[in-house]
Amino acid sequence: MNARPSTLPTPGSGAAGGHRPLDWNVAVATAVRLMKPGPEVPREDAEQAVRALRRFSVEAESHVRDLTGLGQDLPIIPGDVVDRPSWVRGAANGLAALTDAALTSADARMQRVDDLFGGLSARSAGVQAGLVLAYLGGKVLGQFDPYGESGVAGQRGRLLLVAPNIVAAQRSLGVPAEDFWMWVCLHESTHRLQFNAVPWLREHFTESLGVLLAEMEGTTGELLSRLPTVLREARAARSGDSSPGMLGVIELLQTPQQRLALDRIIAISTLLEGHADHVMDAVGPRVVPSVATIRRRFTERRKGGGLLDRILRSLLGVDAKIRQYAQGAAFTRHVVDEVGMTGFNAVWTAPDHLPTRAEISDPAAWIRRIHG
Template sequence: MSIYRSVRAVTGASGDGPVDWGAVTDAARASTDPGDIEMDAAEQRGYAEDVADARDRVREVTALEFDLPDRVEVMNRHHWLDANVGTFERVMDPIEQQAEVMPGFARVINTGSMAFALSFLSNHVLGQYDPLLLADSEAHALYFVRPNIRRVAEMLDAEYDRFRRWIAFHEITHAAEFGAAPWLPDHLESTMMEAVETLSTGSIDRESLGELDTTMTAVEGYAELIMDEAFDDEYADLRRKLDQRRQGRSPIEQLIRRLLGLSVKRRQYERGKKFFDSVVQARDIETAGRVWESPEMLPTDAEFDDPQAWLARIDRL
């Protein structure tokens, strides 16, 4: 890890666009400790068994048909950076296409901001289900960032194998959602691009941003619901320890997480879980799964606060 090499990569940003993505990658990698990825045979087998067990259990609980992602990778932080820089670049492309030739200092600032954001995320992501949005591929991937999982398990004083298994179950619930809803990647892509393209003109598309938020609230909330039913162990202690860790973050880290939108993700977890708990209490888990039948079945923003209104609407469909 070298802050000097990171700064040199940022200040050397070149090209005509607002971001030099090659420099973003170099700077983020230089400022990020990759972490250890050496595993013995038992640990490698543990990851594979966790994923397979999660798939079987989630299928049993939800009755949803889905396959495992095309790629399941245990990676270090540099591997995660390499896998995600392309996603950020694809999302930013409409803005870059609209941008005029950038003065050098603006490119340096933009490049540094993106490198900082990706470096921060690479140090905090535990697992990631990646539908590879906006890529020229229909493949999906599942990533486990081993150094972060080991570090957080130690910080929480949690058994590593159990914590790793918990992460695997959570990410497999996302695989189930996208497997049950083949329309979901296109829906997310189109909504995201509408918002980004409007942003590239200097305006904010609040309707698209709102739709993106409600979609992700459904994705995260349903995953939380299924975790309650599928995970083969009690995990209230893990959730409590994670919540305590969040509350103990420094003001600077809390600010960074807000700027990166991570506090919004937590709200999506909580709001979505409350909605789906109410649906299951009123009906059953199969009814909750109807949200993946089509985009029209997604709850609206108002319906997340009124599950009975959503139930009444889908009964009419």
Template sequence: MTQMVDWDLAVSTAATLTAGGPRVSITDAADVVNELRRLTDVAEQHVAAYTGLSARIDHPPVQVVDRPDWVRSNVEGLQLVMDPVIEKIQAASPPKPSPLGGAVGTVAKAVGSKATGIQVGTILGFFSSKVLGQYEVFSGTPGRLLLVAPNVLEVERKLGVDPTDFRLWVALHEVTHRTQFTAVPWLRDHFLSEVNAFVDATDLDPDALADRVRNGISALAEAVRNPDSKASVLDLVQTPAQRAVVERLTALMTLVEGHAEFVMDGVGPDVVPTVESIRARFNARRGARNPLDRLLRRLLGIEVKMRQYAEGRRFVAAVVEKVGMTGFNQIWTSPETLPLAAEIQDPDAWVARVVGAAA
């Protein structure tokens, strides 16, 4: 199989673009790592008590990583997701004779593994200094929890918040994600099946792919010329069949992100005394992006992620207020009880369909 993404180049590109992180002594760095590990265990107990969910399958311990380690972990996950797509594209696009002799795959020739590797590395380099934590579901069952120590340290310093409170607050969010996937064992398989459905819906016609690439470049150019443009590159790389899958995936991700936001603040007052101050300063920081940062975030779809946090939190809060946490937890019964995209905006509709039907 011709390599369409130079993964090694992606890692090295990200490493070149990634800043080293805040200045800290070796002793202090070790203290941060040890405390994040300890607070992850503390958070797990609080999340279980608050949500009524607890792990039903074993999971590996938290990995406290630096920025390069986070990049390498995500490259491993991306390879597992993208390699099947690459195989499908190459199978549907037989190699054509090259004027220089031999055969060159149509799509591989058009894009180039090194160019794609640089693009992937550039995106990961941007993310590597932003992500505080992540539950990485692609690398194996049931997934693994990552906390990015230099980013946690950098943000807590910029916000001027209590370090232990902030670290526990972050751990509560990420541990909630781990709890979702370990307390609901079918959730990971369902998520991966939707990703596979997205792959199966990929338009493999080389001309159609080329058109979407050109449209993506046009969107980038328009966004640079017009900062108020609402275009996102992610909106331009989907076939109609893929959009249906993306709608379901968006609803699922809005649920899991909103649930984590709801839990981290709901647990907070009892165990994180400064949670209100942390939330206020954190939200202010989210809104105080420089124009270039906002542009990149919109183009990369991160603004969609921010909306998922807010919309998902509102959905979870509304359902819990109406039927309690036990009623809300019926959401984890099966894929059929997950909220539809329209129900995210109309929690009463979900309650009527799922909880009402059960009653």
């Protein structure tokens, strides 16, 4: 569906003395080879979807600006409508740029990442990353990559809309096509606006990831040596049939310093995802008449899948990300209800105005800290 080609990341380039612990070319090749093809769509229908998604990506951002008050003077450009392989290439480029930027400030950080990979070759790590990308490549509807090149002055990053996945999801949900396409564009356009309207956000996210990587101490073997104890503690602590999930196990394996660094990344990600989910539904009734039906069916779809799919989602952290949408949206909704959108926008004024992970679950605490 009219894919825009992307330049593959060059292995061996990048931060920390020109070394990468992961061969992104191998990751891309693995993912493209393993991915399933998209749905069969008549050419005329495919071309219509591509044209509509480009148009909606512009219209959606205008609606988001009207609601949030952010980025009023920034240019708006159409998103890139891509197929699954092109999304994989774009995602790999973005991840390579993000990790290079996060690691570039200190050679010590690079060494710790080498330790974390515990002797895996760059090629082996690339194969593992490719398996993840292959799975996600059939699921992802869209993505804003803050580290991609837009080619337009005043705009950084690329908005990617994965046409075959959007069409497949719309069909499976049984909702009006144009309503669903606009709804997806509202979410991704919100992410584009977050990063372009808040000048410090991109660098702050990069630095926060760098701090997390800098705190990763010990080899993979040392981490795995703690795993049996951690799993016993998790089983002892679990209530009923619930479990801590993959993210909970990772947190239990970490030192207190690592958890603080991870908390910061989780808080930022949860805010960004939840804010986008809130905006897409708040804008929705004016421009997406069937928004309530779409939200209800899409929420059920997020919970679905067979046993293998649910296992993969848990291992890859997809379920943790789904919880982020709900938690972040609840935080945003509570704050907007209490102090309005202008009061909520205080989160974008400085890094120390971002909510902590604890405040995401207790938005009243954030309101007290920021608004007195």
